[in-house]
Amino acid sequence: MNGGHDLGGMHGLGPINAEPEGQEPVFHADWERRVFALVRAAGALGRWTGDMSRFARERQHPADYLGHSYYENWLAGLLKLLVEKGLVTADELATGRAAGPANAELRRRVLHAQDVPNVVVQGSPVEMPAEKPPRFRPGDRVRGVNRHPTGHTREPRYVRGRLGIIQAHHGVHLFPDLSAEGVRVGRHLYTVRFEAAELWGENSNCNSTVYVDLWEDYLEPA
Amino acid sequence: MVENTPQVHNLVVCTLCSCYPWPVFGLPPVWYKSAPYRSRAVADPRGILKEFGTPVPDDVEVRVWDSTAELRYLVLPEWPAGTDDWTEEQLAGLVTRNSMIGVEKARSPQETQQ
Numbered sequence: 001m002n003g004g005h006d007l008g009g010m011h012g013l014g015p016i017n018a019e020p021e022g023q024e025p026v027f028h029a030d031w032e033r034r035v036f037a038l039v040r041a042a043g044a045l046g047r048w049t050g051d052m053s054r055f056a057r058e059r060q061h062p063a064d065y066l067g068h069s070y071y072e073n074w075l076a077g078l079l080k081l082l083v084e085k086g087l088v089t090a091d092e093l094a095t096g097r098a099a100g101p102a103n104a105e106l107r108r109r110v111l112h113a114q115d116v117p118n119v120v121v122q123g124s125p126v127e128m129p130a131e132k133p134p135r136f137r138p139g140d141r142v143r144g145v146n147r148h149p150t151g152h153t154r155e156p157r158y159v160r161g162r163l164g165i166i167q168a169h170h171g172v173h174l175f176p177d178l179s180a181e182g183v184r185v186g187r188h189l190y191t192v193r194f195e196a197a198e199l200w201g202e203n204s205n206c207n208s209t210v211y212v213d214l215w216e217d218y219l220e221p222a
Numbered sequence: 223m224v225e226n227t228p229q230v231h232n233l234v235v236c237t238l239c240s241c242y243p244w245p246v247f248g249l250p251p252v253w254y255k256s257a258p259y260r261s262r263a264v265a266d267p268r269g270i271l272k273e274f275g276t277p278v279p280d281d282v283e284v285r286v287w288d289s290t291a292e293l294r295y296l297v298l299p300e301w302p303a304g305t306d307d308w309t310e311e312q313l314a315g316l317v318t319r320n321s322m323i324g325v326e327k328a329r330s331p332q333e334t335q336q
Contacts, residue, residue: 066257154238156237189293196265207281207283210285
């Protein structure tokens with residue numbers, strides 16, 4: 001979707017004001033630590049994929065997405081998923097009290113302390129078997145397909161309609177557009193090299209290039 | 223792993239969310255996840271680098287890696303001058319997290335003495 005999250009090339013968002021390395025607390029408030037833990041623990045219940053999580057954060061009003069801090073967006077996405085997947089009711093959220101006990105199947109998936117280190121650093125596998133040969137090879141000229149799906153996608157707006165060169169082929173990876181809908185299928189994945197002038201115009205940053213990882217459905221021959 | 227050389231400087235971003243090599247670096251810093259960094263890294267990388275105190279000359283190509291899939295990118299910083307005879311352990315002391323995201327260079331031997 002063309003949401004508030006698709007930020008590449010947007011103007012007016014201000015300076016970066018990075019905290020110096022080594023002087024950054026991991027969390028800047030206790031509630032951030034709690035939201036981080038809640039999101040990981042709720043993810044362990046197995047009711048949604050990583051792409052569904054991302055899509056839940058993206059499906060906010062762009063003004064909310066941009067106005068929120070990082071963990072506020074995490075929380076907004078989590079609350080959406082908890083209600084949509086029937087784990088929590090709107091009433092329970094409003095009152096802060098469970099209307100009854102969780103079912104046994106959910107209770108079996110409670111994340112225990114000893115499993116936390118694995119859950120935090122491990123993603124789920126994304127490499128999939130190839131069902132057909134890749135359409136493109138390194139060196140091929142391609143164009144980002146001009147498509148504007150209202151669902152989740154990982155084709156940033158700034159590459160749509162733009163010419164690039166296939167830099168590398170990475171085999172078949174889980175396709176996020178469908179993974180966000182709960183469908184586990186793979187598509188060939190490529191790194192595509194774009195010249196800055198092609199993306200941003202002739203007077204843009206000279207002598208720079210952008211490499212973007214794009215699935216086959218996002219690309220057409222050029 | 224993408225290598226910095228005298229001709230090429232690499233920079234890593236995730237414009238769509240906050241993809242980052244957690245198992246290696248831990249959680250990303252706030253600035254990496256922020257809208258200003260995500261919006262500008264792909265369109266104005268030299269401006270970003272200047273903001274981090276890392277001006278890159280025009281004759282050096284800047285390559286920006288937008289982590290849109292589950293591949294994660296680490297920058298191999300350029301070998302710091304005057305350290306040809308350093309051990310691996312000594313060199314590791316010069317490599318910062320920021321230099322592996324690509325917003326800074328590896329520290330110089332002079333910086334470590336300060």
